[in-house]
Amino acid sequence: MSSAPIPSLIAEATNPIIRWEWVVEEWDQVWDAIVEHLILTMLAMLMGLVVSAILAAIALRFRWTMTPITATTSLIYTLPSVALFALLAPVFGNLSRWTAVLPLAAYTLLILVTNIVAGFQAVPASVRDAADGMGMSPMRRVWSVDLPLAVPYILTGIRIAAVSTVGLVTVAAIIGQGGLGRLIFSGLRRAFWTPMTVGASLSIALALVIDALIILVGLWLVPWQRRRKAATR
Amino acid sequence: MIGAMAAARPSQTAVPRDIGFFEWFFDPDTWTGPDGILASLVDTVVLCAAVTLVAVAVSVPTAALLAHLRRAEVSSTWLVSISRAVPTFAIAALLVPWSLERGWGFEPWPIFIALFLLAVVPIYLNTYTAIRQQPEGTVEAARALGYSERSILTKVEFALASSLILAGIRVAAIQVVATEPIRAFLGGDGLGRYVRDGFGQNNNTLVIGGIVLIGGLAALTGLTFVALERLVLPNGVRRLARQQGDKTP
Numbered sequence: 001m002s003s004a005p006i007p008s009l010i011a012e013a014t015n016p017i018i019r020w021e022w023v024v025e026e027w028d029q030v031w032d033a034i035v036e037h038l039i040l041t042m043l044a045m046l047m048g049l050v051v052s053a054i055l056a057a058i059a060l061r062f063r064w065t066m067t068p069i070t071a072t073t074s075l076i077y078t079l080p081s082v083a084l085f086a087l088l089a090p091v092f093g094n095l096s097r098w099t100a101v102l103p104l105a106a107y108t109l110l111i112l113v114t115n116i117v118a119g120f121q122a123v124p125a126s127v128r129d130a131a132d133g134m135g136m137s138p139m140r141r142v143w144s145v146d147l148p149l150a151v152p153y154i155l156t157g158i159r160i161a162a163v164s165t166v167g168l169v170t171v172a173a174i175i176g177q178g179g180l181g182r183l184i185f186s187g188l189r190r191a192f193w194t195p196m197t198v199g200a201s202l203s204i205a206l207a208l209v210i211d212a213l214i215i216l217v218g219l220w221l222v223p224w225q226r227r228r229k230a231a232t233r
Numbered sequence: 234m235i236g237a238m239a240a241a242r243p244s245q246t247a248v249p250r251d252i253g254f255f256e257w258f259f260d261p262d263t264w265t266g267p268d269g270i271l272a273s274l275v276d277t278v279v280l281c282a283a284v285t286l287v288a289v290a291v292s293v294p295t296a297a298l299l300a301h302l303r304r305a306e307v308s309s310t311w312l313v314s315i316s317r318a319v320p321t322f323a324i325a326a327l328l329v330p331w332s333l334e335r336g337w338g339f340e341p342w343p344i345f346i347a348l349f350l351l352a353v354v355p356i357y358l359n360t361y362t363a364i365r366q367q368p369e370g371t372v373e374a375a376r377a378l379g380y381s382e383r384s385i386l387t388k389v390e391f392a393l394a395s396s397l398i399l400a401g402i403r404v405a406a407i408q409v410v411a412t413e414p415i416r417a418f419l420g421g422d423g424l425g426r427y428v429r430d431g432f433g434q435n436n437n438t439l440v441i442g443g444i445v446l447i448g449g450l451a452a453l454t455g456l457t458f459v460a461l462e463r464l465v466l467p468n469g470v471r472r473l474a475r476q477q478g479d480k481t482p
Contacts, residue, residue: 079411079451082418082425086444174418199323
C-alpha cells in the first residue's frame with residue numbers, strides 16, 4: 001500500500017536521478033515489474049476487447065442502442081482513475097488483480113467500441129451486396145468479408161487503447177498493483193530516484209514498443225492496404 | 234531547497250478510524266481550516282484552471298494559425314494517435330527527482346507539466362480540425378468581401394469553429410481534473426490526498442470521501458462547460474456545431 005513519502009528523508013536525499021549499478025543488480029525485480037505490467041495490460045485489453053465486441057455488435061444490429069452505448073462508455077472514460085481504482089479496492093481486495101484489471105478494461109471501451117463500429121460501417125455497401133449476391137450466409141459474410149475490411153479500424157482502436165492502458169497501469173500502483181508503477185512508488189517512498197526513473201521511463205518505452213508491434217501486426221494482417229497504397233502512388 | 238520542501242510537505246489528514254462517512258463529511262470542521270476540504274478543493278481547482286488556461290493560451294493560437302495556413306497536417310494527424318495516450322503519471326514521476334534537484338519541490342512543476350501535456354492534445358486537435366473543416370466557400374466569400382487574412386481567421390473561421398474549440402477545451406479540462414488526484418501520490422496535495430491518506434491509514438471513510446470529492450469535481454467541471462457553452466455561444470453557432478457533428482467524446 002502506498003503511503004505518503006517522508007519529506008525529511010527526501011530533503012536529505014542527494015542521490016543521482018539514475019544509478020546504473022542498481023539496474024544491473026536489481027534486474028530481476030525490474031523484469032518482474034515489466035512482466036506484471038504486461039500481464040495487467042493484456043488482461044485488461046482482452047477483457048475490454050470481448051466486452052467491446054459484444055457492445056459493438058449490439059450497436060450495429062440495433063442502431064438505437066448506439067447513442068446510449070456511446071454515452072455510457074464516454075462517461076466511464078471520464079471517471080477519474082484514482083477514484084475508480086479506490087472504489088474497487090474494497091470490493092475485490094487490494095491483492096486481487098481484478099481490482100486493477102476491471103477499471104483498466106472499462107477505460108478501453110470507448111475507444112474500442114467506437115473504432116469497431118466505425119470499421120464495420122466503413123465496409124462499402126456494394127461489397128456487402130456482392131457477398132450477398134454470391135450466396136454467402138450472413139455469418140459467413142461478417143467473418144470473411146466485413147471483418148477483414150474492418151481490421152484496419154479495429155487495429156487503430158486496439159493501438160490507442162493499448163498505449164493508454166500501459167500508461168494507466170502505472171496508476172494502479174496506488175492499490176498495490178501496477179507493475180512498473182510499483183517501482184515508481186518504491187523509489188518515491190525511499191527517496192531513491194533510480195527505481196522511480198526506471199519505472200517511469202520503462203513504462204513510456206513499453207507503450208512505444210507495443211505501439212510499434214501493433215503497427216507491424218497490422219501490416220502482416222492486412223497486406224492489401226499497403227499494396228493499395230503502393231499502387232496509388 | 235529545504236524551504237521549497239516544507240511548502241510541498243504533504244500533510245496527513247488524521248481522522249478517527251471508526252468515524253462514519255456522513256458524520257465526517259457533513260461536519261463543518263472537516264471542510265474549514267488549513268487542512269480542510271475547502272483548502273484542498275481550492276488547491277486542486279487553481280492548479281487545474283491554471284493548467285487548462287496555459288494549454289489554451291499555447292494550443293489555440295498555434296493550431297488556429299497552422300490550420301488557417303494549411304500547415305502541419307501530417308503532424309496534426311500524428312497527434313491523433315497519441316491523443317489519448319499521454320502517460321501523465323509516468324511523466325510526472327520522471328520529473329519529480331528533476332524538480333527536487335533544482336529545489337522546486339514536489340509540486341507544482343512536475344504535475345503541472347504532465348497535466349499540461351495531457352491538456353494540450355485535445356485542445357490543439359479540436360482547434361485544428363475545427364478550423365480546417367470550415368467550408369472553403371465561406372472563407373473565399375470573406376476574402377472576396379475584402380476581409381484581411383487576419384479577420385478571416387478571427388471573425389470567420391474562428392467564430393464558426395468556436396463550438397468545437399470549446400468542446401476540445403471541455404474534454405481537456407475534464408481529463409485534467411480527472412487525472413490531477415495522482416498528484417497526491419507523488420508527494421503533493423489536492424483532493425487526491427483523501428484517497429491517499431485513507432489508504433495509508435486503512436480508513437475507508439477517507440477513501441470514500443476522496444472518491445466523492447474527486448468524482449464530484451469532475452462531474453461539476455463537465456456541467457460548468459455545458460453551461461458555459463450555452464452562455465457564450467450564439468444559438469446559430471451551436472446549431473451549426475450539431476450539423477457538423479461534435480466529433481469529441
